[in-house]
Amino acid sequence: MKIISLTIIILMGISLFGNSVFSFDGMPLQNYGNDVYEIGMGGSGSSDLFRINTNYSNPSLVTTANKVIFSTAVALGYVWYADNKSSGFRDDGLNLPYFTLAVPIKNHKFAFCFNSYTSGNLNNEITGTWIDEQNTEYNYRELNRLRSNIYKTDIIYAYKNKYLNLGFSANYYLGSKVRFWQLDFDDELNDAKEETKETYKNAGFSFGGNKKIGNVSFAAAYSSEVDLKGESIYKYDHEPFEEVIESDMVQYEIPRKISGGMTWKFLEKYKTSLDINYDFWEETESSDFNTYKLACGLAYDPLSGYGKWYQRIPLRFGGYYRELPFKKNDEKIIEKAFSLGCSIPLKTPSKKLDLAVKFLLRGDLEDNGMRDKAVMFYFGITGFDIFSKRPKKIEHRDIPKADGM
Secondary structure (H helix, E strand, O other), X not given: OHHHHHHHHHHHHOOOOOOOOOOOOOOOEEOOOOOHHHHOOOOOOOOOOOOOOOOOOXXXXXXXXXXXXXXXXXXXXXXXXXXXXXXXXXXXXXXXXXXXXXXEEOOEEEEEEEEEEEEEEEEEEEEEEEEOOOOOEEEEEEEEEEEEEEEEEEEEEEEOOOOOEEEEEEEEEEEEEEXXXXXXEOOOOOOEEEEEEEEEEEEEEEEEEEEEEOOEEXXXXXXXXXXXXXXXXXXXXXXXXXXXXXXXXXXXXXOXXXXXXXXXXXXXXXXXXXXXXXXXXXXXXXXXXOEXXXXXXXXXXXXXXXXXXXXXXXXXEEEEEEEEEEEEOOEEEEEEEEEEEEEEEOOOOOOEEEEEEEEEEEOOHHHHOEEEEEEEEEEEEEEOOOOOOOOOOOOOOOOOOOOOO
C-alpha cells in the first residue's frame, strides 16, 4: 500500500507544464484511458481482448486480467506554440498519465485506476510600455499563468462469462483551476497581482461490456454526466488578501459519453483496431456542440519465444482525429496525431515495457489564429505481480531410518 500511496501523490503532484496555447479557452488535453500500448497504436485498441488490456475507461476490460496486474507510465516531451502574428515559443513537460491495479478472483475481477482526466496549463509573459496622460512612458512586465487539472479515480468490478463480459465503475473526480495574474512596473508605480483558485469534486459512474467472437472482439462503454462542485477563492495583494466568492456551485461539467470499438486479429501476428468516443456537450452549459474522437491503428504481435530477437518485438502505429469541446475565433479546434510504438517483452508475456512516441497538431493558424505542435515520448510498465509468490515445489517428507540405528 505504501507503493500505491506514493504513486498517487506523484500523480497528483506532477502535471504537464505548458500543454497547449488554447488552455485559456478550455482544457485541451484529455485522457481517454489509453495505456502506452494503445497510445502507440494511434489511441485505438479499447476493444482489444487479445492481450491484457489496462484501458479501464471501459470497466469490462478488467476481465482480460488473469493475475494481479500493475500498470503505469511516464510521458515527457515538447510543445511548440505559434500564432498568426509569426510569434511563438517552446515549452516542455512531464506527467504520469495513469496508474492501474487489477486483482482477479476466478471470474470476478476488481480494479483500481487513477489518471489525469483533463487539463489545460500555460505560462504567458509579455513586456510592454504604458504611456500616461502626461505622456510619460513606463515599462512593465505582465505575467499570466494557468493551472487547470481534473483527476479521476475508478473503483471497478467486472464479471467474466462466456456470453458477455460486463463491468461497472464508481468514478470520483477532483480538480482545481488556478488563474494567476501579475503586473510588474520597472518604475515606482504600484505593482499588482491577483489569483483565482477554483476547486471542485463529485462522483459519477460508468459501465461497459465486451465480447470476443473468433478473431474479432467488440467493446462498448457508457459514462454518466457529472457536475463538479466546490468553491472559488479570490486572492489579491492588499488586505484582507483573500475572499471566498461563492461556495457549492457548478464549476465544471463533464458530459455523458459513449465509446466503442472493434479489433480484428488476422494472419496470427497482426491486429487492427477502430475506436470512437462521442461526448454529449450540447447537454451542458459549457458548449453548444457535441464532439467526437476517431482513432485507428495496426499492430504486429508475434508469438512469444519464436523467431529471431528482432522478429519477437511487437510493433504498432496509428492515428486519431479529435474535436475539442470549445472554439477559437468562432471556429472549431481540431486535434490530429500520429504515433508509433513497440514493446520489450520480459520473462513472461504479461510482463513488459511499452514505448511510444506521438506527433500532435492542434488548431490551425488560418482558422483559429493559434496552433500547437508537440512530440511526446511515453514509457510504460505492465505486469510485476508483487502479490504472488513462487510456488513451493518440494514438500516436506519423512526419511526412514535404517534398521539397527
